Amino acid sequence: MSKHYGEVVYLDVFGQPTIIIDSYETAVAILETSSASTSDRPRFVMAELVGLGYEFAVMGYSNAWRQRRRVFHSFFHQGVVSQYRPVHLREVRRLLSKLLDEPEKFLHHSRHYVGGAIMSAVYGIEVKDQNDKFMAIAERGGEIFSDVMAPGRYLVELVPLLARIPTWFPGASFKRKAARWERDIHDVRTAAYNAACEAIARGDAGLSMTSSLVDNSIREHGGVSAEDEEIFKDVTGVAYAAGTDTASTIATLTAFFLAMVVYPDVQRKAQAELDEIVGPDQLPEYSHQKSLPYVNAVMKECSRWHTVTPLLVPHRSIKDVEYNGYLIPAGSVLIANAWSMSRDPVAYPDPDRFMPERYLKGGKMNPEARDPLKFQFGFGRRICPGMPFSQDSLFLAIASVLHAYTIRPPPSVDDSSNLMRLGPKTPSGGALSYPDPFGCNITPRSELAASIIQQSRF
Numbered sequence: 001m002s003k004h005y006g007e008v009v010y011l012d013v014f015g016q017p018t019i020i021i022d023s024y025e026t027a028v029a030i031l032e033t034s035s036a037s038t039s040d041r042p043r044f045v046m047a048e049l050v051g052l053g054y055e056f057a058v059m060g061y062s063n064a065w066r067q068r069r070r071v072f073h074s075f076f077h078q079g080v081v082s083q084y085r086p087v088h089l090r091e092v093r094r095l096l097s098k099l100l101d102e103p104e105k106f107l108h109h110s111r112h113y114v115g116g117a118i119m120s121a122v123y124g125i126e127v128k129d130q131n132d133k134f135m136a137i138a139e140r141g142g143e144i145f146s147d148v149m150a151p152g153r154y155l156v157e158l159v160p161l162l163a164r165i166p167t168w169f170p171g172a173s174f175k176r177k178a179a180r181w182e183r184d185i186h187d188v189r190t191a192a193y194n195a196a197c198e199a200i201a202r203g204d205a206g207l208s209m210t211s212s213l214v215d216n217s218i219r220e221h222g223g224v225s226a227e228d229e230e231i232f233k234d235v236t237g238v239a240y241a242a243g244t245d246t247a248s249t250i251a252t253l254t255a256f257f258l259a260m261v262v263y264p265d266v267q268r269k270a271q272a273e274l275d276e277i278v279g280p281d282q283l284p285e286y287s288h289q290k291s292l293p294y295v296n297a298v299m300k301e302c303s304r305w306h307t308v309t310p311l312l313v314p315h316r317s318i319k320d321v322e323y324n325g326y327l328i329p330a331g332s333v334l335i336a337n338a339w340s341m342s343r344d345p346v347a348y349p350d351p352d353r354f355m356p357e358r359y360l361k362g363g364k365m366n367p368e369a370r371d372p373l374k375f376q377f378g379f380g381r382r383i384c385p386g387m388p389f390s391q392d393s394l395f396l397a398i399a400s401v402l403h404a405y406t407i408r409p410p411p412s413v414d415d416s417s418n419l420m421r422l423g424p425k426t427p428s429g430g431a432l433s434y435p436d437p438f439g440c441n442i443t444p445r446s447e448l449a450a451s452i453i454q455q456s457r458f
C-alpha cells in the first residue's frame with residue numbers, strides 16, 4: 001500500500017478520521033514516541049455486545065485499563081516468566097510424546113501444548129484430557145474474538161446507534177448472534193476461575209496466578225473483596241483467552257510446521273546446530289537457548305513470515321499529534337499494518353522467502369537486522385504484555401520438535417511447486433490470521449530420539 005499512497009494514509013470512514021500506518025519507522029514515531037497521546041482504543045461495539053468489554057485489550061486508556069494491565073504485568077514481565085519454565089518443560093514432553101503416538105494430529109497437540117502451559121500458569125489446572133472442557137471454552141472464545149474484532153465486518157462499528165435496535169428487528173441478526181456468544185464469553189471469564197477458586201478452597205490448588213492473587217488478598221485484607229474479585233476474573237480471563245485461544249502463539253507454531261515442510265534445508269541446518277549443542281542423548285533445555293542462534297533465528301522468522309495479527313489491534317489518539325508536518329487529529333483511529341511491515345523489501349529482501357539467515361552475521365544474531373518482534377506484538381504502552389511468555393513457549397516447542405523429529409511434506413505433495421503453494425498468503429477475513437490447513441509427515445529422527453521421548457513420558 002505504501003508504494004502507491006505513502007507510509008501514512010488518511011481515510012475518512014463515515015466521518016471517523018482513520019490513519020493507516022504502513023511503515024515500521026512511522027509506527028514507532030506515532031505509537032511509541034507519542035504513546036502518551038496514542039494509546040487509547042477505539043470503541044469496539046460488537047466486542048462490547050458479546051461481553052468482551054471486560055478484557056483490558058479492548059478497554060480505553062483509562063484507570064480501569066491501567067489497574068488491570070499492572071496486575072497482568074506483575075505475573076508476565078520478562079523478569080518473572082522464567083517461573084513458568086518448568087510448566088513449559090512438562091508440557092513439551094507431553095507434546096513430543098503425543099507426536100510419537102498420533103503425528104497426524106500435530107496441530108491439535110500444539111494447541112494443547114500452548115493451552116496446557118497457560119492453564120497451569122493462570123489457574124493451576126493441568127490439562128490432561130484431549131477433550132478438555134476449559135480448552136474448548138477458550139478456543140470458542142478465540143473464534144468469537146477474531147470474528148468481532150475483524151475490521152469492517154459489522155456495520156454497527158460504523159453506526160453505533162444500531163446497537164440500540166431490538167433483537168427481533170429485521171436486520172438485527174448481529175444482535176441475535178451477540179446474545180448467543182455472550183454466554184460463551186461469560187464462560188471464558190468465569191468457568192476456569194471458579195474451578196481454580198474451588199480447588200483453592202479445598203486446599204488442593206496448584207501454584208498459579210489465581211492462587212497468588214487470592215492468597216495475597218487474604219493475607220493483606222483478610223479476604224477477597226467483591227471489587228477485587230471482578231479485577232481478578234478480568235485479568236486471569238484475558239491471560240487465559242489471549243494465551244489459549246486459537247490465536248497468537250498457536251498460529252506462530254503452526255507457521256513453524258509449515259515452514260519446515262516447505263524449507264527442508266532450514267530444518268537440516270537447525271538440526272545440525274541442535275546436534276552440536278544439545279547432543280543426541282538429551283532434549284533441549286532453556287540453558288541451551290543462548291548457544292542456538294540458528295534456532296532463535298528460525299523462531300524470529302516464523303513470527304515475521306506469518307503475521308498473526310495483520311492489522312494488530314487499533315489504537316486511538318486522545319490529543320492532536322504532529323507527524324512529519326501532518327496533523328493527526330485527536331480522536332483518530334490508528335491502524336498499524338504489521339503485514340506490510342513484515343513484507344518491507346528493504347528490511348527483508350525477498351520477503352516471502354523463509355530465511356533465518358537474515359537475522360545472523362558471522363554465526364551470531366545480527367543486532368542490525370530488524371527484529372520482527374518489534375512490530376508483530378504491537379507498540380508503545382499497548383505492546384503485548386504476553387510476549388515474554390509466548391517466546392518461552394515457542395522456543396521450547398520449536399527446539400524440541402526439531403531435535404526429536406523430522407518434518408516432511410505429506411505424500412500427496414510431490415513436487416516443489418506444490419510445496420510453495422503452501423507458503424504464506426496475503427491475509428483476509430478475521431482479526432487473527434492462520435496458515436491455511438496443511439498436512440505433514442512427522443517421524444522421530446532416530447531410534448535414540450524415540451526412546452528418549454518414551455522415557456520422558458509421565
Ligand code: HEM
Pocket residue numbers: 056057058069072076238239240242243248249250252308309312313314315376377378379380381382383384385386387389390
Ligand atoms: C505469538 C503470540 C502473540 C502475538 C503475535 C500477540 C500479539 C498482540 C498484539 C499485536 C497486541 C496488540 C498490541 C497493540 O495494541 O499495540 C496484543 C495485545 C495483548 N496481548 Fe498478545 N500476542 C501474543 C501472545 C500473547 C499471550 C501468550 C498473551 C497472554 C499470556 C497475550 C496477552 C495480550 C494482552 C493482555 C494484550 C492487551 C494489551 C493492552 O491492550 O494493553 N498475548 N498482543
